[in-house]
Every structure is written in structure tokens, then in C-alpha cells.
Amino acid sequence: MFLINCPYCGERDQQEFKAGGEAHIERPKQPTELSDDEWAEYLFMRKNIKGVQFERWNHAHGCRKWFNMARDTSNDEIKAIYKMGEKPPTQ
Amino acid sequence: MTQNLRVKSSEFIDETNRISFKFDGKTYYGFKGDTLASALIANNVHLVGRSFKYHRPRGIMTSGSEEPNAIVQVNPNSNITEPNARATEIEIYEGLEASSQNCWPSVNFDIGGINNFLAPLFPAGFYYKTFMWPKSFWEKYEFFIRHSAGLGKSPNARDPDIYDHRNIHCDVLVVGAGISGILAAKNAAKNNFKTLLLDEKNELGGSTIFEENENNKINHNSASEWLKKEINELKNIKNLEIKTRTSVAAYHQYNYLLARENLTDHLVKKDKKNKIRQRLLKIRAKKVILATGALERPLIFNNNDRPGIMLSSAIKKYSNFYGVACGTKNIFFTNNDSAYESALSLHNKGIKVEAIIDIRENSDAKIIKKINDAGIKIYWSHTIVDTRGYKRLSGVSIMKLSNDGTSVTGSKISISCNCLGIAGGWTPAVHLYTQSGSKLTFDEERKIFIPKADTKEQISVGSCGGDFELDEIITNLNYKLKNFLNINKTDFEGIALENDHETSRRNIWLLPSDQTIGKTKPFVDYQNDATAKDIKLALREGFRSIEHVKRYTTTGMGTDQGKLGNMHALGIIADIAGVKMGELGTTTFRPPYTPLTFGTIVGRNVGEFFDTFRRTPMNDWHINNKAEFENVGQWKRSWYYPKEDETMHQAVQRESKAARMSAGILDASTLGKIDIQGSDASEFLNRVYTNAWSKLAIGKCRYGLMLNEDGMVYDDGVTTRLDENHYIMTTTTGGAANVLGKLEDYLQTEWPELDVYLTSVTDHFATASLCGPNSKKILNKIIPDLDLSDVNFPHMSFKEVLIDKIKCRIMRISFTGELSYEINAPASYGEAIWQKCIEAGKEFNITPYGTETMHLLRAEKGFIIVGQDTDGTMTPIDLQMDWIVSKKKYDFIGKRSLYRSDTMKEDRKQLIGLLTEDPNIVLEEGAQIVSELNQKPVEMLGHVTSSYFSPNLNKSIALAVVKGGKNMMGRKLFVPMENKNISVTVANTVFYDEKNERLNA
């Protein structure tokens, strides 16, 4: 059970949050221009890596804001939390 | 009944308080302070159960929560009986009843015992290998297995006890109240940390509290006396909360721990009443100090499981703490010095110790001299090769060990005894440590897994951290505490310490016998009857991963998670595979550390509180009018309103007819309602719905279909334009929360540039849906001033009106195909408005109807219900709803997916209508549809999604999804059922009023 530092509310228990899958996958601006394969890449393909993964989280039972998290999936260490639209930390 | 093995009075046992209890139907006596195990042993009862697979007689092995054998059924004759309780943890009370498990018909005569003689037929992987083939034999096996195996019986009545949950936030959590835990908690609290100290036992002090070894001294006093004074001082310390009988079950990330506090299990029946039985503590600690101690290891040798064979440390606890002798003729079998302490404890109380068998060549420990002085014979370099006695140990055979420890030599010596203490060294209790995600490291020298590293948030102290001897425990504790708590000094820094030191070691995971391994039974996991032989077999069959071997042999898979034998299993695998134990790794210890009752896990969330439920503002009216309710999501919705002794079918038929003939009224308050405002609201709707929204005039309503990005139908509902930049969206009842979540997601993450604000207003409005040809007349009676003409108030439009000064929104929309008005009133006026409609509708025989009639009426019209006629694999095209998908819009959620090669396939499952050949047969929802009856295997073309008997059409109707159904109009298909094949014809999905004439009737 993580302790998650919501960028808007502060530290809260994981049960207030909802995980929303991989972060930084932008919805294509012109979907009609894409081939089936390109669209499928956006729609279905997600990473599942051992190590630092960038994820979307939502403070569903709190401020309802979406934000990003860099989490090491091998030990569940939360490396960074940053707002939507911000670039992922490089380190 | 005498307690003939009570050998000394103990300060922990109240001998003035005699308690009677029943075990296997027989009455025994013990004292306040006894566990069921100590009381049984005092009565010379060792045989308490049968093993899982071979049904071998088994006795009490330990004195704690690691007990593998003595698991009993509490209150066996009650319908709220509890299985799998450990006799070593049950505190006796007047009236306690318990019985053995795994015995059929009784512990003394057990039919399954024959499995013991059939043992060659039950090797590792037996269940996997045998019951796979032939399949038809399963029924025969099953009867036998169900009767003879299984761990206890489950209760068949509702648990009457009260359970509770509590959240705790503390600065420092200390798990385990042995000497390390007590000193750690005391010093943390004294330094102003809000501290919580937990221990699974009912008394503090761990094993030091009953220590009688005169060589262990603190400040020149006996260690136990010194510790008692420390415990006494805890009372006066602020910031310290202590909970005994509290077992930490799980240690999750970020110092989140779950513990079970046992509050009433030790009380007599009348004192348990109305009290919380167990409480689940949900603890978030800033820092955690693990002081969970160590578990003694058994030794693995032939027939090491007979009743009377126990851990040496358990024998010591029974003797020193409970004042009970485990046997009258005792032998100890050891690979370290600790067994000598146990032996001396017994000897000093006048209990006979026949011999000590030590696999080591010698030891220089001071205590050896005392054993020699006591005249107890020590057999150095010897091992037990076999034991005797079926229901109770009667003797052992020993032989000399070879130098390499793999074989035995010389002649066999036989010694008789009725109790054998085995001492295989100590395993740090790192279970919680590893649950937290921290890694272990293997100490090859001492053959133990120890915590790899302490962190700023967690340390392991005492023997769970790998410190076993008093001086190293206290010295390291002092050092670690100062760092961890960032304090200058502890209150025990510099105290004088004296103790013995371990001088020699010898470790042999599997001790040899004079018989071949195939003929021996060296148990590694007592509870699951896994032997070293099974492990060897698994390796021979090619298993290498420790996790695979564990599952194949079931080692460590019991309720005790193999706390005793896991290390031996690893050791044996490492020896055979020729690898180092550190490289092999260890198995994962999973929560809970000891089993939890379901009651504790669910706490107060039972019965009515199991899940939140929501009721509409008109709920009281529904109850007063005898509605039957159904659950829709969390809502309790009126299902139908039976009159007198009507069946559901009769009620629904009557309601459905009334709604079309004259007038009906439905409580539609549960529909999701989302208020949408902002200058980009129209653009936003354009992007989330499949159809166009920019041209919707103010005051008009429109039906919308929402897709997922994969093109599949997600939700639907009517949205009304209240003003230039203001809409109210309705969603399905079950989808409301998810739709809001999805819309918020897009707004925040994909389209943050849009000026749109979403607010859930589902609970703010109550909705009464008036329907039927007379609904206009009824509404006219309620609001005489409003012009209800089709010109002024046409279908799919909205008016804001006052009803008795209450501001209401009325939408002329229809889910039934009839003329229909939805009146939305502020929730608190919902019942008043509803009542007003009922009063006004009386002369038209207005009929309240529930969800079932609503479903029937919309099915007559072929309107879909998302989630019933769709299942997340249906596109709007599949639903034959092409008309709602805008071709002009450049983009909307899911649009691109409608042009994927897969979603464009002609033979996808498509929504169609079905009519049965016999109009009286109503199809079953979910029934499969085929086109051929004689073909085998037959292709399933699809299934029935909605099916009703339509009173308005006087025939059965159904909706179904069928492969390529769009092009099958008029075709004959079959619905094969268990006893008959039903002939059906593919039809239009709209069964009633195809031209929509009734909307303006």
C-alpha cells in the first residue's frame, strides 16, 4: 500500500488513488491520417518494464486530479511525482 | 483427571484458578494462563491430530504460532465452529471445546492412517499425477479425498461476532516484545516518538522472561529478573501504546502494516458477549523496528514426526513458563548448545533426561560441564537413525556419524524415551522483513538468511536481525537504535553483560540413516507431509526452481507456510543441485504471517454495510407501495410493484400494458447526470459523442452514444442544451461514475485547452418519468399554464417550469416509444412531485412501473441497454446504429477504430431481433444461437441478449447478437436448449410502432 504524494493535496494513502496506465502516450491529433498499425500502436501497445516506469495516477477519492508518477516496478519505490504536461524527470 | 506432569509452580500460571475444558469430547483441567497445548501436555496428551496426506499421528511440536501439527477445531459441535486454530496459541478458558482435525472417524482410529502404509503410492506430485487420468475416476477419488483430507471443517452459520478496523499512525512501530523490542520501544517513547509495541503473545518478554540459564546475566542479575523490572517501568512511559495478543499479518510498502488484535478469544462465553472479538489494525508508521525473534529449526531424520518429538525450545518453555514436563523420560538431539539449556532446565526440576545426542564432535561451552555434573550422557558425533512408537514416541535408535556426515557407522544403540527435544539451530523470523520488499542475504557460516540492510525507515534488531547471544543483541541494539532514532544515548548503554558463547557448529540438512532414503520418512514439512525423499524426487524429475519444487512437493504450502522446515528444504536442494544456498535464494513469504479470519478482514463491512447502497428520494413511496427492489450498481431500484398475490410476470405484464394504454410512471432518478458548462462545452460534446452537437438549439435534447477509443460502445443517454454554454448530460445508472471519470481524464490530460467544467449532479435531481398517451393530460393538470402543444413543446425539447414554486426541468424524451415527459425536480422535492403526478394521474389509472417493465417496453422498441445488449465488443455499426455516427466530424473518441480492418469485418456479431416460431416460448437470455442442428461441433453464432413476453404484441420477442446477423433478415435459426431446440426467425430489432407514431399520440 503506497503512500502517494499528490501534487495538489500532499501525502495520501494509495486507496484514494486510481492507477491509469502508462504515461506520456499522447492521443494522435490526426487519427485519420494513421495506418491501422500506427493507430494500434497508440491504442493497444503498453510497456511493462522491470525498473522505472512512468505512470498516470488519479487522485480519484480526493481532488480528482490526474498526475504522473515515476515508479520503480522492481521495488515499488516512487522516484518522482509531477503534474500532467510536465516532462518526465531524466534521472 | 490429574495433571500428573505439572512439575513446578510458575509465576505465569494461576494455580488457584482451575479451568475445565474439553478436547475430543473428554474433559480435562488446566490453569488460568495455560494454552490448550500446555494444558494437554500437563495431562500427558500429545496425540492431537493426524497429518494431511499419510494421516500419521501427530503431536504438539512447538509452543507458538509456528505450530504445524497441533491445529484444532474450536467449538467443533457448533455451527460457528472455527477450524485451523493452533493449540499452542489458544488460551484456555472455562467451557472451551476443541477437537482434532484430519481424523476420520477419530484421532485414535483413523481410516486414512492406511495411507501411511500406502505411502509409496503418495510421492511428490501425487495429486497432479494421479487425478489427471483417467478423468472418469475423479468422482471416486473425490469421495475419498473429501472425507479423509482437508483441514478442518468450515462453519455453516453466519459469524455472530463483531469485528472492527482501526487506523493507526505512529512514529515508531515495534513488532515483537522480547528483550530487544521492549528496550527499543522504551527508548523510542522516552525520546518523544509516538510508539506502538505489538506482540502476538499475551505476555511481554519473549523467551528471555522465562530464561533460567544462570550464565546469562544483565547487571549481575539474572536476565529474566532484569527484564521484568524493565517491563514494569513501561507502564509509566508516555507516548507508548502496547498491544498484546496482536499478530502482525502483513507488512506492505511504505511502512503500511496490518495487525490482528485478539480481544476476546481467551474470555469465557459470557464475557465475550457484545464485545469486539478481533480488530484489524491498519498501521502507517514513520519508522518500523522489527524485533520478531527467531524460530528454532527441527532436525530432519527418519521418522522425526512422532507425537512426543518436539522442538527443544518448546520443551524449555513448557517447563519454565507453564511448569509442565513434556515427558518423563527425555532425550535431546542437537547440533548446537541451546538444547543443553533445555536439558538442564528439566534436570533441575527433577525431570529425567536420559541422554543428549549431538551431531558435533564436541563443544567447549560452559554449560557442558553442568550437564556432565548432572550425570547426563552425551553422545557426540551421533545421529538418530530411527524412532519408535505409533501414537507416542517410545524410543530412538542412534548411530555414529561418518566424518563427512553423509552416512552412519558402527553399531546401533537403542534408547527408550517418551519425549525427544530436537534443536537444529535458529532461523531469524524475517517473514515480515521480506514482505516489506527488503532483500535477504545468506550467511554461509551460520546458515541463516539475514536482512541485507537497514534503512532510514526500517531496522531489524535482536535475533531476527541475526544476533543470537545476549551481549551481541544488546550491543548491536544500542548502536542501531541511536542511529535509527538519531539519539545520543539509550537508557541501557553500558550495562554489564555476561553470557555463554556458541563454540562449535555443524550443520547437516538431511541426517543419514542406516536405511536407504527410499525406506525412510524424514519429514521436512510436517503439515503437508512432505519428506526429504519427495524433494529428492522432485529434483530427479527435473525441477530446479525453488518455487517449483515448493509447489510440486507442497513443501511450505500449509497454513504454517512451512515456518519450521523451509530452510531444510532449501538446504537439501542446494546440496543435491550442488549450489550455494545464497545463490538458490529463498521462497517468498506471503501475508498473512499467521492466518486471519474472514471476519477480521471485512470488519464492520458486513450485512447492510457490505457495500454502500443508494436510494432515491422517492424510496419511501416505493416501499409503501410494495415495490420489489433490484440492485443496479449501488442503487436500490424499484423492480416491479406486485398487486395482491401477483407474480412478477403478471405484474410486469400489467404494468407494461398500462404504460402503453393510458399512463405509467417510472422513478428514473438513478440515471447519471453531469452538468457541463464552459465556452467549449459544445466542442467537448462533439469530441466525446459519435454524433454532431454544435447545431443543437438551446432548449433541445439529443440522444448520444459514447465510445471507447477502441470504437466499442461505452455509454449512452440524452443530453440537453440548457443554455449557450450549459448542458446537462444523462448517463446510464451503472456508468455514471465511470463516464464522469473518463470525461475528466480527457479534459485534464488530452484537451486541457478546452474551457469546460464538469459537475456530477446525479444526487441533486429526482426524476419522475411520465409515459403513455395520457401523460400530456396528467402534466397539464399539474402545470395548467404550460402550453404542451407539439409546436410549443415538441418531442426532444426541454422547458424549465415552476410546480408549486419548485423549479423543475421537464424534458419531453422517451425511452418507451410512448409520449413521455421526464420531470426533474430538486432531490428534496422528489417525493412531493412524484406524489403530485400520482394524484393527478389517478383518473387515468396511472401505473407505477419498475425497471423490469422499463426494460420490456424499450425492447419492444428495439432500444439497446448498454451493458445488456452490448458487452464492450460492440461498435455502433454492430448495433445497426450507423445513423448516429457522424460521417462529417473529423474526429471523436473511438472514430478511428471504426475503420480498423477488424471492426469493419462483415461477419462481426451484430444486433438483430428474434421471433420464436411458437410465440409463447420466451427465450432465455444468454442462450446460444446456431444455424445447424446436426453438425458437430456446431458453430455458435451468437447469443440472446434481451428476451421478454410482450403483452402489447402478445408474443415473445428477443434481441440477440449474431455473426453476420445484419444480412440474415428472415432467416431461420435455432436456440438449442437442454431438452429442446427452439426455432427462431431473424427479425427487425424494432418490434413495436416502427414509424414512431406514438411519440406524438
Ligand SMILES: [Zn+2]
Ligand atoms: Zn489530490
